[in-house]
Amino acid sequence: MTGTSAAAIVYGVILGAGLWLLLFRLPFMRPTTFTQRIGPLERIVRPVLRDGLIARGKLNLGSKALARRLAQAGINKSPVEFRAEQVLWAAAGFVISIGLVVLGAVSGRFSPVLAVIAVLGSALGGFLFRDYWLGVQISKRESRMMAEFPSLAELMALAVSAGESATGALDRVCRSARGELAKEFSKILAETRAGKPLVEALQEFSARTDLSPLVRFVDGIIVAVERGTPLADVLRAQAQDVRDTAKRELMESAGKKEIGMMVPLVFGVLPLTVVFAVFPGIAAISLGF
Incomplete structure (x- = not known):
């Protein structure tokens, strides 16, 4: 064996070893580690466990979340x-x-x-x-409350502008209005007359509702009562904010319905129009006119 042959053998062995290492170190040829095997399982099990804990909370007989939902629905049940x-x-x-x-x-x-x-x-x-x-x-109840909210807020603003206090404005609203939001205000007023501070009663109402405009409304009243800021301006601004939000939601709903109306128009009315426009000509051609 000459030196050239020996060098060729050595280079061939080195090249083969390099190719073998390159091949078996590719991602699909590597052995799967234990961490890699249980990784997907952890991603699957974690949402299942989270949903199970949420379901367990719903099935709990003394669940605070359920009591809050019953209060939101206006149902007087435990x-x-x-x-x-x-x-x-x-x-x-x-x-x-x-x-x-x-x-x-x-x-x-x-x-x-x-x-x-x-x-x-x-x-x-x-x-x-x-x-x-x-x-x-x-x-449904929250929708009715949001529909009542602007009018009641402006009524409270008028009462405050006439010299009424926050409690007096609530009393006037409860005597003049009927509805779900008026019932909530009556509950706040009853708690206040029973000795609970107005701010605390308002905070409890804010805690049992998920309607952000109402939460901002209550927070504005609390700030105005605690710091002595003009309450009428706050109430008018809140009412205008809710009306603007309702207008935006109405425009968004109209836009979605307009897009939905395109489906029967394009796939129903338009093909029939084309058929009625083209069919007489095709019939005339077929009859030789």
């Missing part, structure tokens, strides 16, 4: 009473599904697996549907 009502809804779904299963069995269409799934699903659906309906009640 969380335990609401859970009992959910159980009744579940029982109603269970009974209805049992009746449907019996009717299916009488008519000769009966599957034990489907029957069990239908019965359990109906019971669970009744339980969850009551919670969903509570959310619907909250949304």
Whole structure:
């Protein structure tokens, strides 16, 4: 073996070793480590655990979140009473599904697996549907409160401008208006007359609502009461802010509906128009006119 052959063998071995290392160190050829194997599992399990904790909080009989939601819906029930009502809804779904299963069995269409799934699903659906309906009640009540808010805020501003205090303005609003927001103001006024400070009663109302305009409104009243700033100007500004927000939401809703109307126009009316415009000419050509 000459020196050239020996050098060629050495270079070939080095090149082969380099190619082997390059090939087996590529990402798809590397062995998967334990950390890499459990990484995706952790990303999957974490949201499941978080959702489970949220669901557990909803199912808690003494849940503060449920009590707050009941207050937002204007329902004078304790969380335990609401859970009992959910159980009744579940029982109603269970009974209805049992009746449907019996009717299916009488008519000769009966599957034990489907029957069990239908019965359990109906019971669970009744339980969850009551919670969903509570959310619907909250949304409807908050919509009514926002519709009432500008008028009541301006009425309070007029009362304050006439020399009434914040408590007196609330009293005048409660005697003059009817509605969901007026009921909340009546509750604040009743708590104030029972000895609770006005600021504390307003803060409790702010804590049990998710409507940001109302929260800003209450915060403005609290600041005006504590610091002695002009309350009438604050109330008028809040009312105008809510009206501007309602106008923006109305414009956004109109824009979305306008885009939605393009679908039947483009795919329904426009093709028919083209057909009515072109068909007479095609018929005339086919008849040889």
